[in-house]
Amino acid sequence: MYRYDEFDRDFVQARTAQFADQVERRLAGELTEDEFRPLRLQNGVYLQLHAYMLRIAVPYGTLSSRQLRRLARIAREYDKGYGHFTTRQNLQYNWPRLEDIPDILRLLAEVEMHAIQTSGNCIRNVTADHFSGAAADEIADPRPIAEVIRQWSSIHPEFLFLPRKFKIAVSGSLKDRAAIRFHDIGLQVVRNEAGDLGYEVWVGGGQGRTPMVAKCLNHFVPETDLLAYLEAVMRVYNRHGRRDNKYKARIKILVHETGAEEIQRQIEAEFAELKGGVLTVPAEEIRRIETYFAPPTFAERPAVSAVLEEAKRKDRALTDFVLQNLNPHKVPGYASVTISLKPVGGIPGDATAEQMEVVADLAERYAFDEARVSHEQNLVLPHVALDDVPAIHAALVEAGLATANTGLITDMIACPGLDYCALANARSIPIAQAISERFGDLARQRDIGPLSIKISGCINACGHHHVGNIGILGVDRKGEELYQITLGGAPGENAAVGSIIGPGFPADGVPDAIEKIVSTYLDQRTGPDETFLTALGRLGEAPFKEALYGAR
Template sequence: MYRYDQYDHLIVKERVAQYRDQVRRRLSDELVEDEFRILRLQNGLYLQRHAYMLRIAVPYGLLASRQVRMFAHIARKYDRGYGHFTTRQNIQFNWIKLEESPDILAELATVEMHAIQTSGNCIRNTTSDELAGVAADEIVDPRPYAELIREWSTFHPEFAYLPRKFKIAISGSEQDRAATAVHDIGLHVIKNEAGEVGFRVLVGGGMGRTPILGSQIRDFLPWKHAMSYLEAILRVYNQYGRRDNIYKARIKILVKAIGPEEFARQVEAEWQDIKDGPSTLTEEELQRVANYFTEPAYETLPATDAEYERLKAEDKGFANWIKRNVKEHKVPGYAAAILSLKKTGVPPGDITADQLDFVADLADRYSFSELRVTHEQNLVLADVKKSELYALWKEAKAHGLATPNIGLLTDIICCPGGDFCSLANAKSIPIAQAIAERFDNIDFQHDIGDIELNISGCINACGHHHVGNIGILGVDKDGAEWYQVSLGGAQGNTSSIGKIIGPSFSAHQMPTVIDRLLQVYVKQRIEDERFIDTVRRVGVTPFKDFVYATPIKAGQVTGEDVCA
């Protein structure tokens, strides 16, 4: 994985010193909060309901075990013993003291980490496929390009004060696991018919108040022009993006207003002036970065392992975990194992300090000391020998990290919501927990199959509810917390935005609402049809009609409870 060079070390060291002085001035009232706010946000520090929250950057979701141990240390020393992984592959700590925040950044710097550009109207942390470099369906490893984007975008002086925050996602596989269609810029690393590497470019995707899927403005961009083309996109947005209305400031609004074709034309015109300038990538520069992502010391192993197959056949719990949590690897004899952070009773994405230390140990012993963070708020050990999967599973299970629910109903994406966030209209975590408890039957979940259930506590959509097969949005209704439900959203190769089914529900009604939706699915599905495919085939109306057919009372379980 990437290691800091002399410039990275210097930049981060100087930023920590600068921020430490800013905090000193704030604590002595030399700076008032309005002056300090933009300074702390540039360093990832938010003021939330109960305390400050620090968001730490995890570039393209890749972590070394020593960095995970630092997270454990921060959780114990500066927080309340846990952290929260987000949909941008970052980690957040929710109980930070302002006077201690410079010390946290200084300690992070010792393991080559920071919180720069995890907030503010700038280019945020670039996200990517959690299986990058190991996926069996990979066309091109996107990690070197993700790192180049990180280096290019960090402290870019022209794009430090954009009209609004800006998010980039990059994928290099046949299956898009980076949700590129709902980002300001989505990049697919591909090869053309001549075998040349380039990018398919999407622009103007996003969720929030106005959910929109990105529009393709380039079907093939040669890799050497990646930075200059991104620069052209940002320049057009920086010049013409709305600055008079925060709700209309994202690039998606600009693209929608003038149309994708006109936006592409303006980008092309801007790009012609800079396409062969200093931002043009060279083979030497690409190789410099690619050298950080060479393959680990894989052993030559048989594609199948007899003992592994025997254990899978004899142990149902292990077989369930393999089915849902283990992904195919490009190297024979290896697999990628997903550690679920969605155990029932635990807020989705949360992880304790002890679990962080334990996961770091697992990475050292089973996966070349590296981990990945998914934008679904789980962790990945990407390079595990198949012969060691059983031992890994037993250890992970003992520490609450082996729930076999990846891609299933209880693998819920969920923002911190009103329990922490000052922007939220409603709590998210209690809704996720109530649904998980209601359907905490792994055999039932495996029978129901793939379902993406996403929850956001406000319209900012940090829980990606718009692209959940079932999306739940917390709304304020006369000072009370209510929940709006949408159906038909999806990410990946067939991305779509969900449709609201009708009036909102109270918190106590939500588990029964989900139950009724599942009842319709079970009755309507054809053989092994997925939930999203059934919704697309029959439409939202049958689901809506059944959900609203009779009132839902407190604590009600219907006579045909699908999980009975």
């Protein structure tokens, strides 16, 4: 795990002191809200419907137990006892008082955390596969290069005032668990024919008002040249991205309207000038940063744990948990454990201070002092011995964190919606809760199989509804909250944007609508191995439309 050097510490402390002065001036009336707004946004502070919201950066989703305990302390002392984990692997506090935020930032700085560039028109927190460094299918750990990008992009003077916010994600496996094709820049770790490590670069993806799948503009950029290539992309965007219309300001619009070939030509021309210059990252520097992410020392263990198998025979709940919430590890005898933050009837992504402390304790005792935040709004223990899974499961049961639903229909992404967000048109949380309760029976969820539902309270798509197998978008129609349903979205290597299937439904009609969609799928699938997306591709939308709206 990366550790701050002297520069990092001095930088974060200076920034914290600077913002404390700005807050003091705002509270004293020396700064108007209009003057204060760009300053607070540069430090992760939003003004929501009912209170300020503070967004904490969790670079590439990696946390130590010490950091997680500090997040718990802040939730308990300065919020309402919980935090909300987001799709960008960050944590949000929804109820801090403005006068307390400098103290919160000082507490964060003590454990090498901050809120810088978690908002505003800048390069945001870099995200990565939550199984990085652990997954059995990994080509290489993407976190070292994500850390290089973090260092390059933090307060980069040329890119602090971009036309619009900018998001970068990195995947180290061919199976894309970081949704790279829906980012402004998505990076896929690859090796060329000589075995050299490099990156496939995808540009121009995004969701929101105009969802688009990114275009692959370069199939292999050597790791030492990656920053030069990223700078070339950013320069073209900063030069030509629109500043007269925020709805057309993202790089996806620039790529779409200019054309991928022309954008690629301009990027390559910039890259040719930058390549070999000061942005070249020496291989030895990359290797040095990799040492921070060196795998822990794993004990030699059998691939099958007799301890776990015996415990499963005695505990059906443990069996279900293992089946759904364990991911294969690259080292025999180990696994990555997903801790679902989606209890039946709960609020997706929320965790209490006490639950964060439980996860911190488990990470320290069983997972080499490391936890991860996933973009599905769950937590992960990346390196766990199979022998320890029964004890971990027992602790999670006691903490209310043992829901065995990873990848199933109740493992939903949902934005805060109109309960918190000033931009939202409709509530998201009650819809997620109602669907979760409708489909809460685990046996039924398992029968349905892998199926993702994602819910957004407005067109900004913070709930990623465009890429849900079933997406739900809240809209306002003459003061009434209605919910449009989309089908066929997918965030991974087979990226797709879902299609609106018809008119929206009132809030109390959404669970029934989802029930009809699921029932149609179950009735017409060829067998239990045919997934929802496969069935939709075979059947088309017609049977689902008929189930929802009747014959037309």
